[in-house]
Amino acid sequence: MDKREKIIEVENLVKRFGAFVANNNLTFDIYKGEIFGFLGANGAGKTTTIKILCGLLKPTSGKVRVAGVDINKHPEDVKKRIGYMCQFFSMYNDMTVKENFRFYGGIYGLNKKDISDRTNFYLDKLNMKSIENMLLKNIPLGWKQKLAFSVANLHHPDIIFLDEPTSGVDPITRRQFWEMIYEASDNGTTVFVTTHYMDEAEYCERVSIMSEGKIKALGRPRDLNINDVFLKIARNVE
Amino acid sequence: MRTIRYILQKEFIQIFRDKSLLPIIILIPIIELLILSYTATFEIKKVRLIVVDQDHSTESRHLIDRFSGSSFYRYLGQKASYDKAKEAVAKGDADQFIVIEPHFEKKLLNEKKGEIQITTDAINGSAAGLMAAYAISIINNFNKAILIKKLPLHFSGMPIQISSSFWYNPELNYITYMVPGILVLLITIIALFLSSMNIVKEKELGTIEQLNVTPIRKFEFIAGKLIPFWIIAMVDLIIGLLVARFWFGIIIFGNPLLLLFVASVYLVLVLAIGLFISTLTKTMQQSMFISWFVLVIFILMSGLFTPVESMPLWAQQLNMVNPLAYFIKINRMIMLKGATFYDFHKDFFILTGYAVAMLIFSTLKYKKTS
Incomplete structure (x- = not known):
């Protein structure tokens, strides 16, 4: 198959919450620099997987290696090398754009010059230089999502995890968002993105389709007939 | 660091931007x-006092004056009977009442033994203790004054002289x-x-x-x-x-x-x-x-x-x-x-x-x- 270097290796991952099995025996690999789409309906277990990969949740069993590190044993070792943007907007609404960038840059250990250079770089690219001193709470959601993506990229991570980054934003912003994802990927960043928009599957290099905690299909979007897979899953659920 | x-x-x-914090x-x-x-504060000032004076004599008036003159008391006046005074305390209009028995002055002079009764609303126990202590201290002073008046030569003071001082919060x-x-x-x-x-x-x-x-x-x-x-x-x-x-x-x-x-x-x-x-x-x-x-x-x-x-x-x-x-x-x-x-x-x-x-x-x- 793919001869590229594996950056995420997941083997027999199980996560239970009491009797509920959120991740039922997942096995997959992700290669360096690819855009990997994690598709599924709400409640399929996508967020649980992404949280385990980021070291926010402990798996019940199974092996998870991210950037060569066993995430279960050494969750802290991998954190400098990953970026994460979660489903719910999680920058500080009572701080300005610039203050948020400075804070996140600071806790990732960037020096002052890097922080201000990179902040300017991303704000210029987003055409948001003029709002750098605005409080985040006064900025529309779509813009905030783009800012959050830039903040997650600020420390130039090897892998970036995006948990439903485009939910609730308008189609034009979604399009722009995917352009940003492509740009990050071109720079060598691996992108792991979850979504429940089926059309976004076409933008990924490979996708896995999840339902009821299991991976039902995995491969290139053009190889999988996504509509067929969905119909099958939908029938099974019924 | x-x-x-x-x-x-x-x-x-965030703290300084939060206008309510x-x-x-x-x-x-x-x-x-x-x-x-x-x-x-634990102090009780202005204890509301009622007196039932059944004697109406000079001595009973002197005793009442000592209460009404104290800064700890607010003297509400007299009631005609024990029952009326009781009613006032029950209603919460007064905190304490004193009954001075008939022939108080006569007994004091002849038998050297007059009697009065103190009743205190004790719903709040520690407050009641304080109020009773106030009353007793006023009556003790009154006692002393009578002794000095009656036996000026023999009375040079109590057998034990107490000199007390309060430290740290005098x-x-x-x-x-x-x-x-x-x-x-x-x-x-x-x-x-x-x-x-x-x-x-x-x-x-x-x-x-x-x-x-x-x-x-x-x-x-x-x-x-x-x-x-x-x-x-x-x-x-x-x-x-x-x-x-x-x-x-x-x-x-x-x-x-x-x-x-x-x-x-x-x-x-x-x-x-x-x-x-x-x-x-x-x-x-x-x-x-x-x-x-x-x-x-x-x-x-x-x-x-x-x-x-x-x-x-x-x-x-x-x-x-x-x-x-x-x-x-x-x-x-x-x-x-x-x-x-x-x-x-x-x-x-x-x-x-x-x-x-x-x-x-x-x-x-x-x-x-x-």
Whole structure:
């Protein structure tokens, strides 16, 4: 198959919450620099997987290696090398754009010059230089999502995890968002993105389709007939 | 260490930008100190008194004059009968009544033995005790005056001469006694509530996840979270001490720097407890309830309002884990007695050990991975 270097290796991952099995025996690999789409309906277990990969949740069993590190044993070792943007907007609404960038840059250990250079770089690219001193709470959601993506990229991570980054934003912003994802990927960043928009599957290099905690299909979007897979899953659920 | 600086910067931006939090931090302690110090008093002034004078003599009038002339009493006048007086106390119109029996003066002169009856509303037991003591003390003085009048030659004084003095608070001023304790209470409320709510607020907003995926280290995060509230509580304490000095005129007999030093350790303990509460809870509401529950127990057992010595033994032993009890005691010792470090070193070392243990425990309890 793919001869590229594996950056995420997941083997027999199980996560239970009491009797509920959120991740039922997942096995997959992700290669360096690819855009990997994690598709599924709400409640399929996508967020649980992404949280385990980021070291926010402990798996019940199974092996998870991210950037060569066993995430279960050494969750802290991998954190400098990953970026994460979660489903719910999680920058500080009572701080300005610039203050948020400075804070996140600071806790990732960037020096002052890097922080201000990179902040300017991303704000210029987003055409948001003029709002750098605005409080985040006064900025529309779509813009905030783009800012959050830039903040997650600020420390130039090897892998970036995006948990439903485009939910609730308008189609034009979604399009722009995917352009940003492509740009990050071109720079060598691996992108792991979850979504429940089926059309976004076409933008990924490979996708896995999840339902009821299991991976039902995995491969290139053009190889999988996504509509067929969905119909099958939908029938099974019924 | 650079990471801590960035967290501190963020926390202070957020605190100073929160228009409702700033007044809470600065003004409310001052207002509470002023109100509580005046109202939290055990003294009873102006006992409302009714007299049932069945004698109507010169001596009975002299006795009544002694009551109506006392600053502790508000004399409401006479009632015609015992039953009428009883009714007034039952209705809550009076606190105490005195019945002077018929032929009081005659008996006093002939048999050297007049009788009066004192009745006190004892719904509040300790207040009743005080009111009864006031009445007895006035009557004793009256007794003495009669003795001197009747036996001027034989009476050179009581067999035992009592000369009593009150140390550390010579005027028995309750404000002097209460202010140091209330100061401790106020900085405790500020430190406990702010610290326990702050981390939970990040949980509620979801920003904690974004922090937990960063390489931020636990002790950096906790230091960055607690230091701002430590500073705020210390500033509040200094403001409170200035109010105590210049508003209430309380002179701090001990070294104020020693007091601030003990406070700096005490606050670490309170903040660590706040941190612990925040690790147990998921919402600000839960954390408010737990903080309040813990605080009420600490306050009631601390010796702020009631003396620890009169509590049952188990309660006194329970106070071993009550941070407020230690600091109120030390604070009163420094402010009122001018105690030096040696005078309370044992309590201080317990407090320090407690603070370190609690901080380590809470830090271990705080998890970046759930």
